[in-house]
Amino acid sequence: MADISQQQLDEIYAFAVQLGKDAGQMLMDAARRRMQGKDATTIVDYVEKENSVDLVTKTDNDVEAFIHNAVAKKYPDHKFIGEETYSAGASRAYLIDAAPTWIVDPLDGTVNFTHLFPMFCVSIAFAIDGHPVIGVINAPFLHQTFSSCRGKGAWLNETQRLPLIRNPVPALPANAPSGCTFACEWGKDRRDTPEGNMIRKIDSFMNMAAEREGRGGKGGMVHGVRSLGRDVAAGIAILEEAGGLITTANPPADFETADIPPVKLGSRLYLAIRPAGDHPDETARQSQHRVVRETWKRVQELSYSRPGV
Amino acid sequence: MADISQQQLDEIYAFAVQLGKDAGQMLMDAARRRMQGKDATTIVDYVEKENSVDLVTKTDNDVEAFIHNAVAKKYPDHKFIGEETYSAGASRAYLIDAAPTWIVDPLDGTVNFTHLFPMFCVSIAFAIDGHPVIGVINAPFLHQTFSSCRGKGAWLNETQRLPLIRNPVPALPANAPSGCTFACEWGKDRRDTPEGNMIRKIDSFMNMAAEREGRGGKGGMVHGVRSLGRDVAAGIAILEEAGGLITTANPPADFETADIPPVKLGSRLYLAIRPAGDHPDETARQSQHRVVRETWKRVQELSYSRPGV
Structure with missing residues (x-):
């Protein structure tokens, strides 16, 4: 600046x-x-x-x-x-x-x-x-x-x-993504190919929704799955200023230990975590990182760099 | 009355x-x-x-x-x-x-x-x-x-x-469900079993979203998939009074010719079509019936009568 x-x-x-x-x-x-x-x-x-x-x-x-x-x-x-x-x-x-x-x-x-x-x-x-x-x-x-x-x-x-609830900001659930609302977008890539983004996305969404013991242990049992049809940019500024975290939705291979990178504008793949309160066992930021990793564990890599979409 | x-x-x-x-x-x-x-x-x-x-x-x-x-x-x-x-x-x-x-x-x-x-x-x-x-x-x-x-x-x-656009009410697209917004709910049944409601629902949602030639010809290429997390009841009265149609989301075996039954309260399975305008080739009601059948063609039967959910 x-x-x-x-x-x-x-x-x-x-x-x-x-x-x-x-x-x-x-x-x-x-x-x-x-x-x-x-x-x-x-x-x-x-x-x-x-x-x-x-x-x-x-x-x-x-x-x-x-x-x-x-x-x-x-x-x-x-x-x-x-x-x-x-x-x-x-x-x-x-x-x-x-x-x-x-x-x-x-x-x-x-x-x-x-x-x-x-x-x-x-x-x-x-x-x-x-x-x-x-x-x-x-x-x-x-x-x-x-x-x-x-x-x-x-x-x-x-x-x-913002965030709407502030006194205090609620901590993220211990068993997140359970107890969280999961907002996602189906997007515009609708190709029906096994390696296509649509199939991989929906597979990821199903992991987030399924009972905890389901989907080979990837079940997330989120409170609800929501899709509204909007996306990012100004939202990044607002979310971060409110205390939220935003990074990539594409999981790195070593998703349990990899650095959590800052959001890259124009990447088309975003993972946003709500503002969180501190908790005796972890800081707000630690809990957000935990939910990023719990989400990365459940989602497939997507590619928007290939021709066609 | x-x-x-x-x-x-x-x-x-x-x-x-x-x-x-x-x-x-x-x-x-x-x-x-x-x-x-x-x-x-x-x-x-x-x-x-x-x-x-x-x-x-x-x-x-x-x-x-x-x-x-x-x-x-x-x-x-x-x-x-x-x-x-x-x-x-x-x-x-x-x-x-x-x-x-x-x-x-x-x-x-x-x-x-x-x-x-x-x-x-x-x-x-x-x-x-x-x-x-x-x-x-x-x-x-x-x-x-x-x-x-x-x-x-x-x-x-x-x-x-209502409907918001009235002069005239837009006709339903000739290639519906393409050109339509498809609103759906993931629901509370999250069991990960091949015959479970979740797997069958998501399979149906994917049919609605996929490119037309995809999913064995069931691709619907809807404009967008939306989930808000609300449901019915008063909505039935309002939708019908506005000119919409609501029936069951469970497709009958003879989905191309079966009667389109009136909505049954408490059935937990609803298919709602927006108010439509008349068109030279078909009445509003005919076009709504067409979209019901085009949707039935793409969705799997669900059961909420079994114990556990």
């Missing part, structure tokens, strides 16, 4: 929160126009990207243009990586470096939006030195804005500090 | 909506007490029912008692079936008959509530002749109340008529 002062960061945070509000209003206005039949088409128009479940709508592009213009005007020296401009580009490399950079998904949950399933949001992150330090996520249909700035805490609707 | 006039039904509806507001406020108050550390325990206390992922909390019981008392005072002649009193009882039979009956889940999504995952709600249905005709679902964390009364439409927050 060599050339950005805390005061500048505070200003950027305030700007990002307002941007999230304005962009969320644009998403909600677009949703309402469809609800009121005021658009020429009431079925939302979308374009398939890599396959028939990878979509982009006019709303994605309009909101991204709005955010991009606002950032370019206010902070002409900052880099900007937008989900749609990035997706449309030739390179799949996630070109993030140490420079002050905005990472924006204007409509995170495009499939949800096309079905007016309420879990859609605008996701705005600001990164320095390759790591998100400000995050703003506004899900306007649910009246929920999550935001954070490094050192200033993470918040729901600017008033409720 | 022999002995209940439309005027009486209107009154019952208004009473049910207010009940949903009050009970939702109780849920939110309980959530806030935990967020503020004002409860003796900040980890919610819960009791495991049939296994470690089948939970009941003090809030379930408190809210059910509140609703039960309010109904008993206002409508002493009505029957009352509460999720928790029902679960605690000896019989697993779902004792619903033709009498005016309230069917209430005071805290639908107990696992979500214990984790303060916002998808929890109170669910209140009123049934006559064994079928729900009034439904009220209040998800207070999301500021969303869904309600319906037979003949009076289905509503979001009493102002936005």
Whole structure:
């Protein structure tokens, strides 16, 4: 954070929160126009990207243009990586470096939006030195804005500090992943091949769900399996500021002892553990590492580097 | 509806909506007490029912008692079936008959509530002749109340008529289930046996997700797979009033031609299709039947009648 002062960061945070509000209003206005039949088409128009479940709508592009213009005007020296401009580009490399950079998904949950399933949001992150330090996520249909700035805490609707339960933050269960809610995404790779990501993912999800003695000892008996259809970026900043941990979901061969690496932006494979309280037998961080390893034990490696997806 | 006039039904509806507001406020108050550390325990206390992922909390019981008392005072002649009193009882039979009956889940999504995952709600249905005709679902964390009364439409927050997109209601996709969002529940039966419900369910979910040419021709390539951790009852009333269809998820042997039976309360196996618009080639109802059969084709039969679950 060599050339950005805390005061500048505070200003950027305030700007990002307002941007999230304005962009969320644009998403909600677009949703309402469809609800009121005021658009020429009431079925939302979308374009398939890599396959028939990878979509982009006019709303994605309009909101991204709005955010991009606002950032370019206010902070002409900052880099900007937008989900749609990035997706449309030739390179799949996630070109993030140490420079002050905005990472924006204007409509995170495009499939949800096309079905007016309420879990859609605008996701705005600001990164320095390759790591998100400000995050703003506004899900306007649910009246929920999550935001954070490094050192200033993470918040729901600017008033409720995160994590929601804080006095104290509950420790992670001793027998985790049992007692945990497991949120996962089926994703867009639907190829039916034994070594394909879909088959390996679902095998991993089944390990997490099954009774403890099942699946050759890999049963996790989680409290529940949830899928909402959204993903990361600003979420990393908010989760970390709230005390959570995020790393890779791809287990290393020596999953019991390997270092737990910091999250790599653009890796498409994330494992996030909620904020945890300290416990007489282990610190919060130790318990998070324990749950990372218990999860790595149960999941298969995935690859998104092969052609086709 | 022999002995209940439309005027009486209107009154019952208004009473049910207010009940949903009050009970939702109780849920939110309980959530806030935990967020503020004002409860003796900040980890919610819960009791495991049939296994470690089948939970009941003090809030379930408190809210059910509140609703039960309010109904008993206002409508002493009505029957009352509460999720928790029902679960605690000896019989697993779902004792619903033709009498005016309230069917209430005071805290639908107990696992979500214990984790303060916002998808929890109170669910209140009123049934006559064994079928729900009034439904009220209040998800207070999301500021969303869904309600319906037979003949009076289905509503979001009493102002936005359902389905959300109405002018016109979009037709179902010609290649459904492709183009549809598929919502499913992993459920509480986690036994790792080849003929167990979990294995069969996940096999079915994979059929729905896979590329069209995959899974021996059963690939459904749905837009997305979603799991929220809530279930039915008042939802039936609201979905039907909005124009949706709900039937059994268990496919009959002759799934291509069998009658599509009306939903059976307490069956634990539901297949719900969204409201649909008419299309030059088929009516809305025809298209819903088509999607039922396309789904039946891809899913395995499940059994919840065996002991142990």
